[in-house]
Amino acid sequence: MAGLSPETVDLLGCLPIANVNAQLVDYLASQEQRLHTVECACVFAADPFYDPGQLIDELGAANISGIANLPSLGILGGRFAEVMSASGFDFQRELQCLEFAKRNGLRASAFIWNEQQGTASLQARVDQLIVHPGGFLRQATAPRAAAAATIALVKRLKDRAAGETPVLLYRHPALYNELSEAAALADGTIVNRG
Amino acid sequence: MEARPSGRQHILGRLRSSNGFLFGAAIGSGLTARAAEQGGADFLLVLSAGKFRMAGLPSLTCMLPIGDSNEIVTRIGRSEILGRVSAPVFFGFCVLNPRLEIRSRLREIQRWGFAGIANFPTVTSVEGDFREMLDAAGIGFEREVELIRAAKEEGLTTLVYVSNAEEARRMKAAGADIYCASLGFTTGTKTGVPTRLNLFQAIPLIDQILAPVRNTGSLLLVEGGPIVGSAEAVQVCEACDIHGYIGGSTVDRLPLQTAVRATAAGFKSLSASVHATTPGGRGAHRDRWPWGVIGRSPSIRQVIHQIERVAPTRLPVLILGENGTGKELVARALHGASSRNSRDMIILNCAAIPRDLLESELFGYEPGAFTGATRRRVGKFEDAHGSTLFLDEIGDLEPALQAKLLRVLEDGRFERIGSNVLQYTDARIVCATNRNIREMVSARLFREDLYYRLCAIEIEIPPLRDRAGDIPLLIEHFLNEIRSELNPNIDAIDGDAMQLLLNHQWPGNVRELRHVLERAAVLCSGSIVGNNDLALRGSSDFDRFQPAPASTRTAKSPLTEKEWILNALEETHYHRTKAAALLGLSRKTLYNKMLRYGML
Numbered sequence: 106m107a108g109l110s111p112e113t114v115d116l117l118g119c120l121p122i123a124n125v126n127a128q129l130v131d132y133l134a135s136q137e138q139r140l141h142t143v144e145c146a147c148v149f150a151a152d153p154f155y156d157p158g159q160l161i162d163e164l165g166a167a168n169i170s171g172i173a174n175l176p177s178l179g180i181l182g183g184r185f186a187e188v189m190s191a192s193g194f195d196f197q198r199e200l201q202c203l204e205f206a207k208r209n210g211l212r213a214s215a216f217i218w219n220e221q222q223g224t225a226s227l228q229a230r231v232d233q234l235i236v237h238p239g240g241f242l243r244q245a246t247a248p249r250a251a252a253a254a255t256i257a258l259v260k261r262l263k264d265r266a267a268g269e270t271p272v273l274l275y276r277h278p279a280l281y282n283e284l285s286e287a288a289a290l291a292d293g294t295i296v297n298r299g
Numbered sequence: 300m301e302a303r304p305s306g307r308q309h310i311l312g313r314l315r316s317s318n319g320f321l322f323g324a325a326i327g328s329g330l331t332a333r334a335a336e337q338g339g340a341d342f343l344l345v346l347s348a349g350k351f352r353m354a355g356l357p358s359l360t361c362m363l364p365i366g367d368s369n370e371i372v373t374r375i376g377r378s379e380i381l382g383r384v385s386a387p388v389f390f391g392f393c394v395l396n397p398r399l400e401i402r403s404r405l406r407e408i409q410r411w412g413f414a415g416i417a418n419f420p421t422v423t424s425v426e427g428d429f430r431e432m433l434d435a436a437g438i439g440f441e442r443e444v445e446l447i448r449a450a451k452e453e454g455l456t457t458l459v460y461v462s463n464a465e466e467a468r469r470m471k472a473a474g475a476d477i478y479c480a481s482l483g484f485t486t487g488t489k490t491g492v493p494t495r496l497n498l499f500q501a502i503p504l505i506d507q508i509l510a511p512v513r514n515t516g517s518l519l520l521v522e523g524g525p526i527v528g529s530a531e532a533v534q535v536c537e538a539c540d541i542h543g544y545i546g547g548s549t550v551d552r553l554p555l556q557t558a559v560r561a562t563a564a565g566f567k568s569l570s571a572s573v574h575a576t577t578p579g580g581r582g583a584h585r586d587r588w589p590w591g592v593i594g595r596s597p598s599i600r601q602v603i604h605q606i607e608r609v610a611p612t613r614l615p616v617l618i619l620g621e622n623g624t625g626k627e628l629v630a631r632a633l634h635g636a637s638s639r640n641s642r643d644m645i646i647l648n649c650a651a652i653p654r655d656l657l658e659s660e661l662f663g664y665e666p667g668a669f670t671g672a673t674r675r676r677v678g679k680f681e682d683a684h685g686s687t688l689f690l691d692e693i694g695d696l697e698p699a700l701q702a703k704l705l706r707v708l709e710d711g712r713f714e715r716i717g718s719n720v721l722q723y724t725d726a727r728i729v730c731a732t733n734r735n736i737r738e739m740v741s742a743r744l745f746r747e748d749l750y751y752r753l754c755a756i757e758i759e760i761p762p763l764r765d766r767a768g769d770i771p772l773l774i775e776h777f778l779n780e781i782r783s784e785l786n787p788n789i790d791a792i793d794g795d796a797m798q799l800l801l802n803h804q805w806p807g808n809v810r811e812l813r814h815v816l817e818r819a820a821v822l823c824s825g826s827i828v829g830n831n832d833l834a835l836r837g838s839s840d841f842d843r844f845q846p847a848p849a850s851t852r853t854a855k856s857p858l859t860e861k862e863w864i865l866n867a868l869e870e871t872h873y874h875r876t877k878a879a880a881l882l883g884l885s886r887k888t889l890y891n892k893m894l895r896y897g898m899l
Contacts, residue, residue, distance in 0.1 A: 109397065112436075113436050116432055116433070116438075117396070117436075118364060119396075120438075121347065121362055121364060121365070121366060121367070121395065122364070122367055122396040123367050124364070124367070125365075126365070149363070149364055149365070151363070152363075152365055153354075153356050153363075177769075180429070181429050182427055182428050183428060183429065184426045184427060185424075185427060186431070188359060188483070189362075190358040192360075194359075204882065207545075213613050288562060
């Protein structure tokens with residue numbers, strides 16, 4: 106997806122144009138320097154064709170020490186999210202995969218888009234939260250509002266986490282500057298280097 | 300290259316000339332494609348959603364990043380379908396990859412032999428922020444419009460999914476050939492999705508969606524939402540005056556689930572019966588016995604065993620069993636398996652005849668025996684000489700007659716009423732009752748000596764609830780009979796209905812099962828009997844199917860109006876527009892009323 110904006114790539118990760126988990130597994134298997142541990146592999150944690158155990162086995166063979174849920178159904182909203190959820194495809198399903206990974210010795214990081222997802226992730230005792238500043242549209246049309254909402258979300262989740270779970274910020278390239286205040290509040294940042 | 304436009308015209312002409320209702324099957328495997336074509340599908344639509352459904356997933360997983368939709372459709376279409384069917388095959392084309400060269404892929408699709416393309420997976424099934432994000436990223440609906448424009452230029456037939464009038468208008472501008480009003484993913488069963496629409500609400504919505512393309516010569520179809528069967532599809536198409544329907548889940552997932560569940564339930568119940576019998580015994584795998592006895596449960600096999608052992612003797616037999624278990628059938632079996640079978644068995648129901656008449660029926664009378672006895676009449680005992688006399692409801696026999704019966708059983712001797720001359724009968728006596736004869740003996744309502752004379756051979760027929768494993772066999776047997784007697788279109792019952800019948804307590808036993816199936820066969824509008832066609836005792840549906848008491852039917856009651864509508868529909872051969880005109884109603888009012896009375 107070279108040449109496309111990071112925010113478009115974010116969106117494409119959620120679409121039926123590739124089998125993202127299979128690509129990840131193939132990519133990791135093809136790396137020559139497999140002695141290095143990969144601290145966090147981003148997976149589509151609601152993949153109906155991957156049992157979490159199978160996915161983690163395959164990732165484990167590539168020295169993975171942690172996973173995160175990206176791409177995620179957490180980005181969806183409205184009626185589409187509702188019908189997806191009714192069929193069992195939602196953020197909760199991803200969280201179950203992260204819980205399974207944690208029980209099996211992997212570090213579990215939860216990308217979250219709203220407070221409800223953040224709270225559910227804390228209850229699931231993931232190792233860290235990564236606050237995503239929102240969808241493509243919000244970033245493109247109302248960057249300041251998106252940044253302000255992100256700051257508020259980070260604050261609330263830090264209160265809820267009470268220092269027990271780190272709350273990180275995904276410093277999205279589309280809002281990099283606007284997110285400086287949120288970054289200062291967060292326990293750490295994740296940046297996209299393309 | 301010259302041939303391509305005429306190919307498109309040829310396909311459209313072929314679809315337009317389809318006999319009445321146009322039906323497209325949206326599938327994802329060679330198996331379902333061929334089956335759908337054999338069933339008469341006018342065209343096939345290869346979709347990634349179809350492949351996912353075959354894997355047990357809901358259709359909407361086609362929107363997840365678990366595969367390249369176009370690669371999936373290409374693989375299935377080329378390796379499993381093209382060249383193996385004669386119906387036109389459409390390619391479900393996904394435009395969500397911004398790197399995809401639409402034009403070059405279209406040329407490949409045409410070269411491979413696809414007749415056309417459809418915009419699927421489509422952003423028309425997505426609402427809200429996510430849809431706006433896709434549009435803003437340049438991979439939304441406008442790109443689907445671009446696809447249709449390009450496909451038309453390449454000479455491919457174009458089928459478009461649209462979910463509102465604006466989308467239909469934009470696709471019309473792009474020159475689409477076939478429009479399908481999308482009502483969203485199909486509802487129903489565990490993998491269906493919730494919907495806010497019911498059939499009645501769907502009709503104005505379809506009208507609204509397709510309004511911009513009406514009267515343009517385009518083919519108009521509908522799919523998804525609350526339409527879960529052929530009856531609903533035809534009704535909706537008729538009400539909306541459109542050409543037909545595209546079935547996805549309704550073509551593969553729903554019928555497959557139903558058929559497999561029913562088959563598995565059949566295997567499982569039979570298997571349970573077989574395992575419960577003695578392995579390797581004679582006839583261990585038989586389920587249909589002479590004389591019409593059906594079943595392979597241990598209890599019914601015990602009955603068969605007793606019949607075979609007892610039939611050749613002349614010993615009296617007492618058959619016990621609840622109403623509807625088949626006591627007369629067993630009596631006929633005893634007679635049929637005996638050396639007396641060259642003569643008809645004589646049957647007398649002791650509960651059906653008044654006491655005064657019963658004695659003369661049994662023993663006969665001489666002229667002058669009582670008022671009105673003007674000539675000699677031979678009784679059932681004499682009729683049954685050399686044959687079998689089946690006395691049903693023996694528990695209802697008067698004590699005085701019980702004594703006379705005992706005497707016949709002991710030495711075959713009796714006298715006609717009004718005569719002292721001893722008669723002799725070689726009738727074999729088989730009695731039956733649904734009453735607890737032992738309790739009647741204790742209560743001195745039935746002679747103990749007669750009971751012991753009769754119970755030397757006692758055959759107890761198990762109630763149906765205790766041999767549920769035989770229910771699938773009985774259903775199959777009864778459906779065969781019902782097909783020839785009542786409804787030749789009935790093929791089978793679906794899995795849910797089978798489960799319901801297996802779980803029912805059957806207070807009326809086998810007779811009740813037969814009646815339930817007969818009623819279902821009459822009410823069933825298709826070929827598969829479903830839950831809704833069954834009315835079981837103790838269920839709310841049972842009352843629904845019972846005729847209303849005459850006193851509750853007034854001139855202005857809803858039932859009368861329902862009959863009025865039914866009469867009009869029958870008179871117009873179920874043409875709803877004509878029926879509405881006949882009744883002086885608008886088509887929508889008629890539809891409303893039909894919906895209200897459960898006629899849809």
